[in-house]
């Protein structure tokens with residue numbers, strides 16, 4: 001997310017309030033969950049999935065701002081991707 005996009009997220013929190021945006025985040029997560037489950041059951045609508053992923057990315061940015069967690073989220077992502085890579089390597093190595 002670029003600085004202009006982040007500023008819009010900050011403005012949304014200022015205008016609508018943190019509590020409202022936290023609830024909005026939960027709603028958007030539920031909407032993405034619904035689309036993903038539909039796709040898993042064979043009802044794939046890539047346009048709807050893209051729209052809901054975009055909504056969730058916007059709300060995740062706002063959650064990071066509200067809870068002041070950008071740096072720790074980045075550290076968690078690094079750590080979790082390292083763990084995932086080790087798990088993949090273990091499986092690939094075992095398959096050879």
Ligand SMILES: [Mg+2]
Nearest residue numbers: 028031052055
């Ligand atoms: Mg949505």
